[in-house]
Amino acid sequence: MVDIKTDTADMIMQKAKSAAAIFSQLSQEHTDRITKAVYEAAFNKRVRLAKLAHEETGKGKWEDKVIKNVVATQFVYEDIKNLKSVGIVSDDKERGITEIAQPIGPIFALIPVTNPTSTVMFKILIAMKTRNPIIIGPHPSALKCSTEAARISYEAALKEDAPDDCIQWLSQVSMDETHALMAHKDLALVLATGGAGLVHAAYSSGTPAIGVGPGNVPVFIENSADIPFAVEQIIISKTFDNGTVCASEQAVIVERSIADKVLDHFRQQKAYILSGDEVKKLEKTAFNSEKGLMNAEIVGKSARVIADMAALGAPDDVKLLIAPLKHVGKESPLSSEILAPILAFYVVGNFDEAVKRCIDLNFYGGTGHTVSIFSNDEEKIKEFAFIMNAGRILVNTPSSQGAVGGIYNKLEPSFTLGCGSGGKNITTDNITAKHLLNIQRIARRRPNIRLEHFDQSLYFDESLDAEAIEEKFNRDY
Amino acid sequence: MVKFNVEENIADEKALVCTFQERMDTVNSQKISDEVVKKVQETKLPVIFNLEDVDYVASAFLGLCLRVVKEVGTKNLSITNAQPNVKKVFMMAGFNREINIQ
Numbered sequence: 375m376v377d378i379k380t381d382t383a384d385m386i387m388q389k390a391k392s393a394a395a396i397f398s399q400l401s402q403e404h405t406d407r408i409t410k411a412v413y414e415a416a417f418n419k420r421v422r423l424a425k426l427a428h429e430e431t432g433k434g435k436w437e438d439k440v441i442k443n444v445v446a447t448q449f450v451y452e453d454i455k456n457l458k459s460v461g462i463v464s465d466d467k468e469r470g471i472t473e474i475a476q477p478i479g480p481i482f483a484l485i486p487v488t489n490p491t492s493t494v495m496f497k498i499l500i501a502m503k504t505r506n507p508i509i510i511g512p513h514p515s516a517l518k519c520s521t522e523a524a525r526i527s528y529e530a531a532l533k534e535d536a537p538d539d540c541i542q543w544l545s546q547v548s549m550d551e552t553h554a555l556m557a558h559k560d561l562a563l564v565l566a567t568g569g570a571g572l573v574h575a576a577y578s579s580g581t582p583a584i585g586v587g588p589g590n591v592p593v594f595i596e597n598s599a600d601i602p603f604a605v606e607q608i609i610i611s612k613t614f615d616n617g618t619v620c621a622s623e624q625a626v627i628v629e630r631s632i633a634d635k636v637l638d639h640f641r642q643q644k645a646y647i648l649s650g651d652e653v654k655k656l657e658k659t660a661f662n663s664e665k666g667l668m669n670a671e672i673v674g675k676s677a678r679v680i681a682d683m684a685a686l687g688a689p690d691d692v693k694l695l696i697a698p699l700k701h702v703g704k705e706s707p708l709s710s711e712i713l714a715p716i717l718a719f720y721v722v723g724n725f726d727e728a729v730k731r732c733i734d735l736n737f738y739g740g741t742g743h744t745v746s747i748f749s750n751d752e753e754k755i756k757e758f759a760f761i762m763n764a765g766r767i768l769v770n771t772p773s774s775q776g777a778v779g780g781i782y783n784k785l786e787p788s789f790t791l792g793c794g795s796g797g798k799n800i801t802t803d804n805i806t807a808k809h810l811l812n813i814q815r816i817a818r819r820r821p822n823i824r825l826e827h828f829d830q831s832l833y834f835d836e837s838l839d840a841e842a843i844e845e846k847f848n849r850d851y
Numbered sequence: 852m853v854k855f856n857v858e859e860n861i862a863d864e865k866a867l868v869c870t871f872q873e874r875m876d877t878v879n880s881q882k883i884s885d886e887v888v889k890k891v892q893e894t895k896l897p898v899i900f901n902l903e904d905v906d907y908v909a910s911a912f913l914g915l916c917l918r919v920v921k922e923v924g925t926k927n928l929s930i931t932n933a934q935p936n937v938k939k940v941f942m943m944a945g946f947n948r949e950i951n952i953q
Contacts, residue, residue, distance in 0.1 A: 388945065395943035396910050399936060535877055538910035560945075 383554035386509060389539035390480035391560050393507035396537035397477055400505055402460040408534045409503045413451040415530030416495040416523065420444055423491040423526075427519040431487055433674025434615035439491070442615065442789075446492035449780035449787040450499050454807045459504050463813070470818030475811045477505040479562030482555050484576065486568045488618035488674060488713060489789055490516030493567055494523040496789040498541055502531060504810040506562070510543035511552055513568070521545060556581055563810070567790050577798060584805055586790055587797020589620040590711045590740025591773050592732040594627045594758060595636055596725070596749035604748035604770075605639040608717075611772030613693050617714045618674045621744040621766070621777030621791060624711055625718035625735050626696075627728045633721040637696075645696050646681070646688040647719075653697045653708065659684035660716060661707035668712045677715040702734040710739055725754065729761055736762055742796025746773040765794050765802030779804050824851050853883045855890050860897060860929070867894045870901040880911035887915060891922050898923055903932035908940055916946065925949040 400408075416423075424439035464473040483497040494510055501508035512520035521543045528541040544551065552572075556564050556579035566576035566585040573585035595604045612623050628636050637647060648656060659680065662669045672680050677695050681688035688695065698719045702709040708718050718735075722728045736745060745764040749755050759767040768776040771783060779785030788804035803809065828847050832838055838846075853871050860866040869887055873879055891898055898919055902908075919928050929951040930941060941952045 392910060392913050392944040395940040396908070396913070398943060399907050399940060535909070538914075 382551055383558050386542055386544075386555065387480065387558050387560045389542060390507040390509060393537040393540040394477065394479050394505075397505040397507065397540065400460065402458065404535070405460055405503065405505055406455070408531050408536045409451070409455070409499060411530040411534045412495075412499060412502050412527045413447050415526050416499070417444070417447040417451075419523075419526050420447065423495075423519060423523050426522060427491045427516065430519050431490060431516050431674070433488060434618045435676075438615035442489055442492035443495065445778055445780055445787055446489075446496040446789055447499065450496050450806070453780065453787050454500060454503050457503065457807055459807060459811060470820040472816040472818075474814040474816070475504075476814055478810055478812050479506060480560060481506050481508045481563045481565050481810065482511060482561055482581075483508055483565045484511045484552075484568050484572055485513055485516070485520050487513035487516045488615075488620075489567075490520045491523040493789040494520050495527060496787075497565055498524065498527045500805075500807040500810055502527075502536070502540070503807045506810055507537070507540045507542070509555065510541070511555070512544060512547060514547045517545070517547060553579070556583075565790060565805070573798075584790065584792065584801070584809060585797075585799055586620065587742050587793035587799060588711055588739050589622075589743035589793075590624050590709075590735055590738055591621060591744050591746060592625050592627055592735040593623040593746040593748070593773065594728055594732055595632070596728070596747060596751060596754050596758075597629055597632055598751040598754065599748035599770075600750065601632060601635055602639050605636060605643060607748070607770070607772045609640075609643050609645065609694055611774040611776075612717055613677070613715050614772070614774045616674045616676055617712075617716070617774075619774035619778070620711070620713065622713070622774040623717060623746060624740070625699075625709060625720060627720045627722060627731050627735075629725065629728055630721050630723055637719075640694070640696055643693070644689075644691055645694040645717075646677070646686070646692045647696045647698065648686065652684070652686050653699070655684045655686060656680075656695065656697060656716065657707045660712055660714065661710070663707065666704075668710070668714070672716075673713045675714055680714060680716065702731070702738050709735065729758055732758070733761060736764065740764075742793030742799065742802065743791065744768060744773055744777045746771065746776070763794075763796045765792055765797075766804075777804075824848060852879060853887060857894065857896065858899075860899060864897060866897040866899050866929075867891060868899045868901055870903070871905050873904070875905050875908045875912040877909040877911045880909050880915055884911065884915045884918065888918050888922065891919055896923075897927040898929070900928070900930045901932050902930060902934065902937055905937055906934055908937055913940075913944060913946070916950070920950065929953070 420443035424436045428436035463475045485493050510524045524543040561581045564576040564583040566573045576583040660672050677692045695716045696719050697708045699706045741763045744766040745762045746768040747758050766777050776782045780787035786804040786806045790805040792801040792803045793799045794802035856868045858868050931953045
């Protein structure tokens, strides 16, 4: 019996292998020309692609998707353009180590519905910079805009004599084909940005994978924070693209002594504080209790639309919905990750209780991802950071824009945020071009001088312990 | 850019030897593709690609190899004298499973 899905995967991978082979010959200069051409072509279509993504998915705001496209192209390009990604990348004469960058091979890039054009352009740019062919696997609900972003990039690459098929994309999406590609013997890496199920499938495929764990970002407004500034920044972040960034704040934690002031500022900035009954209504609308996940229908919708869906008494110009909660866990569904302009709000007695509440949130589905603190007390910031399990601890920064890097801090601009072992990832880094290289090391002879002068027969004398051996090993050194 | 000779191969059979003399980038590969295929069709002999002077091959050159394979079959195309980096290209592309590359 002919396995159509496998055959399709084989054809795609044969093309990708050939592209990888041709790529292996390219010089740094040629590689950089291709990368620059792709950057410019993608950047020049930033507005059209943003509008296309918004029209197709119905999620977020096209204006904010333009900014995402800018970060994914201009900021990423600025960050990687001077990276040595071909040939010798370092040469340490003293240690005798020369490092050579080699491409890793064909990459399968899974694209989320929430960032369907920016993630495509970001992944293509870092793949081109590292001479790796890439296959774009769009989300079914964002097929047109993701494939259009890939097509624009590919045409630009070909104009600079890039290998044929260096960028491919799936024009139809099926789980069978996705799984066949992920498990294909010739695939080098799955670059998985998406829901937990898809990322788990990538890790289970047998192919090396870099994935992203789920987020559930607590933001602690510590007592020393500049409250109006903190509230303004959180609103900027949580309303950005209607909350679709996985690093967006999910819950605000404050001490009782400043809680009223914080809420007043939220109200002044057009946030709506829900009553107890309204929290229950919103839970039913925003959360799918059968799946135990946020309801996909409210992802990326505005606070106004969600307020109507849940029949809340919010004013017409509402920007953000705030749900005061007491608990973290299944009994409080809004304490989990919800990619929409909805924030949980917790009031606690003191600093320690605040940190403990942040741990609860951090461990309720978001370990390894991102946490945020507004504070002007360096000791408190460090204390908070040491306890949290997060790849990024953002300080006085809107977390949506802060976590992706390049705008509010010097983190590497990225649309794939590593979550370390907490998120079942291999790294907490913001993933970028350097993660798509095999670094080969020429190791020249540099004998260990101490070993040369050491009487190695002493290793066989069991009466000598570590301290005694070390004393002799390091003598006169 | 490409020279044709009929010589004897390892099996003492007559073979069409195509000796490529320049960098086989996209433009050059496309220029000579039809000429090579036509010659292969005319001679109807096993084919040897001599790549002694070729230090780069583009996707279009791999495409030419596939066109020739369609004409003569995988067993009747050999690649000889490939420089190491060019041999690596054929190996990475998986062509070594089908055709003889030296």
